Amino acid sequence: MFSYENFKITAYKLLSVVHEQNNPAHRSLPPVEQQLWKNLWKLKTLPKIRHFLLRVLSGAIAVKERLRSRNLGTDTTCKTCGQGPETVCHLLFTCPAAVEACKIAQIPPPRGGFSPNSTFLNLHYLVACTKKRNAELGNFKTFPWILWNLWKSRNSLVFENSRSSDFSCVTKSVEEANIWFQVNNDTCVPSHDIAQPLPLSDHWVRPPMGLLKCNIGSAWDHLWGLIGTGWLLRDRQGTPINHSRRAFSESTSRREADLNSLLWAVESMVNMRLKNVILEASSIELREALLEPHQYPELKSLIERILLLFSRLDSWSLIHVQGSRNRVATAIAVSVITDVRTQSYVATGGPSWLSHTILSEAQAV
Structure with a gap:
């Protein structure tokens, strides 16, 4: 009998096979990386956001630094802040806009701050925090929506020259997260909404x-x-x-x-x-x-x-x-x-x- 759970497992395995075929050098991922891929695939969020996070982990989103590596532009400056090269880690974790969004959302960074170079470490930290007890959770379960809306805000700025505030990004993320959890009969009650x-x-x-x-x-x-x-x-x-x-x-x-x-x-x-x-x-x-x-x-x-x-x-x-x-x-x-x-x-x-x-x-x- 067909079941959605079986479909999810099969889809994950298929994604893993495609990833290995396209990346021969990474056919044998360390167990901790394999576990993060699995955790992201099972993350409680919209399917499109799960796929986005998997692309973030694999470095497959079109930030300026990645586009330049493919000879699709020379300027790598982050348009959001103008203070550094637009890498995946910079845009979603260390850009002043991303830092401010986490601050507004009451999502504390790791003790030493988010890594400027490793999306693996950053996502591993956020996913691990979602597994904590509710008393320690804060707004961590909203992080997929926050990263997604940071990316959408960046695209609006780059392609439409439309800038939205960090506050707007967070409130929209919290609202969308609450709607999703309510519809899916789950519990996500951030302490600051x-x-x-x-x-x-x-x-x-x-x-x-x-x-x-x-x-x-x-x-x-x-x-x-x-x-x-x-x-x-x-x-x-x-x-x-x-x-x-x-x-x-x-x-x-x-x-x-x-x-x-x-x-x-x-x-x-x-x-x-x-x-x-x-x-x-x-x-x-x-x-x-x-x-x-x-x-x-x-x-x-x-x-x-x-x-x-x-x-x-x-x-x-x-x-x-x-x-x-x-x-x-x-x-x-x-x-x-x-x-x-x-x-x-x-x-x-x-x-x-x-x-x-x-x-x-x-x-x-």
């Missing part, structure tokens, strides 16, 4: 064990530039721990208003010495600004302040949800605009005038 896909639910969902959830609301009066911000922090049982309302002035856009709301919420979590928090917001403008910050240079300093505050939390996620899952926080924010409640505060528990909604959401989970 931005703009994850929303779970399929039309009401507030309790956080996992050991985590708190902070819902963030935002409202903006375009005539007066007034921003209304509200957040509500709840535990796993849906019991409100703290809530806040704050007014800001002189905002020129809805996107700026939503970023200020997020800034206030994260700043509050840090000041309250909370370390493990899930944040939820229903702003499309906020999601766009975080996924593509280079599109909004006027908001660069605001986004950088938010990211700096995020770095002070141990474990966090920022999830985009539909409005029905964010009703209480949004109502607090809207009250600043509609009822001119401009007094800012942080208080224990939830707002009394929304107690019925808070209770009904807690009972629904």
